[in-house]
Amino acid sequence: MWRSRNITTLILVVILGLASTPIVKGMRFDLKTGATKCITEDIKINAMTVGKYSVVKRVEGFSLPESDRVSVRVTSPLGNNYHYADRRDSGNFAFTAGEAGDYMACFWTAKQSPEKTLSIDFEWKSGLAAKxxxxxxxxxxxxxxxxxxxxxxxxxxxxxxxxxxxxxxxxxxxxxxxxxxxxxxxxxxxxxxxxxxxxxxxxxxxxxxxxxxxxx
The missing domain is CATH 1.20.5 (Single alpha-helices involved in coiled-coils or other helix-helix interfaces)
Known part of the structure; x- marks a missing residue:
């Protein structure tokens, strides 16, 4: 009896642990100046989604120059604009999906000479993980x-x-x-x-x- 109760408790703990584990699409990617990089996320209709991004600073404690900042646009499968930011070093967005399908977040920077490579931290949550x-x-x-x-x-x-x-x-x-x-x-x-x-x-x-x- 005690062993059966122990096993039941263990199963409940495992299920709760799996349920509480967040599903997060976090990444760091490189972006060359003058180029564009897009990331897609399949989101259901009426699902909540949140995201945040930041350009990795080469030297901590110093602000990024204007030329190293990025522009960001998030669009729906039908091309509707859900977020836009121009020349930011960091930012975030949050919205409820009005359409189902692949949403696209595109990052780009102004062209520089000589060419640079920027590193960007990007985290995108949707559905249950966005709460x-x-x-x-x-x-x-x-x-x-x-x-x-x-x-x-x-x-x-x-x-x-x-x-x-x-x-x-x-x-x-x-x-x-x-x-x-x-x-x-x-x-x-x-x-x-x-x-x-x-x-x-x-x-x-x-x-x-x-x-x-x-x-x-």
Whole structure:
């Protein structure tokens, strides 16, 4: 009995640990002056997304020169502008996605001579990872276990929505496959009719030719 209760507790702790682990798209990339680099993120409709970026300073304690600052634009799959910043050394953005699909964050700098390479730290969170759980806990004055259960509930909801989206995509693919098979069957039938018609026409032409030559 004690061992069974121990195992149940261990499983609960593992599940809560997995639920509380944030899924963050954090990176550092290089950007040459005069060039543009774009990063995409697949975001669902009505999902919250937050991001922050900063140019890595070559020497700590000194501000970046104007020429080493970057411009940033975040656009939706349909090209709508969700964030724009011109010549910044750091910044952040947050919005709720009005469309589903690949959102694009593009970074660029002015051309310099000689050419430089800037390093940029970029972090992009969306969905469950974009929620600020510390504010939720502070605002509601909830205990730790209740907060973890809220995270677990959101994780289960996210998984359920993902499974629903996958099912919709599967149905769409099946419909496309059935439609393609139907079109291929129709095309094959007409191709067979055309081939048989051409063969019959050739036989008729050869028969007429041989009759005119009195070979048959």
């Amino acid at each position: 600020d759980w510390s504010k939720v806990a502070k605002k509601g004055q909830v205990e730790m276990m209740e907060l973890e259960l809220k995270k677990l509930y959101d994780s289960v909801t996210t998984v359920h929505e993902e499974m629903y989206n996958l099912r919709e995509r599967e149905e769409t693919m099946q419909h496309l496959i059935r439609s393609t098979n139907s079109k291929m069957a129709t095309f094959s039938f007409f191709s067979l009719v055309v081939c048989l018609s051409v063969a019959a026409l050739q036989l008729w032409h050869l028969k007429s030719f041989f009759q005119r030559k009195k070979l048959i």
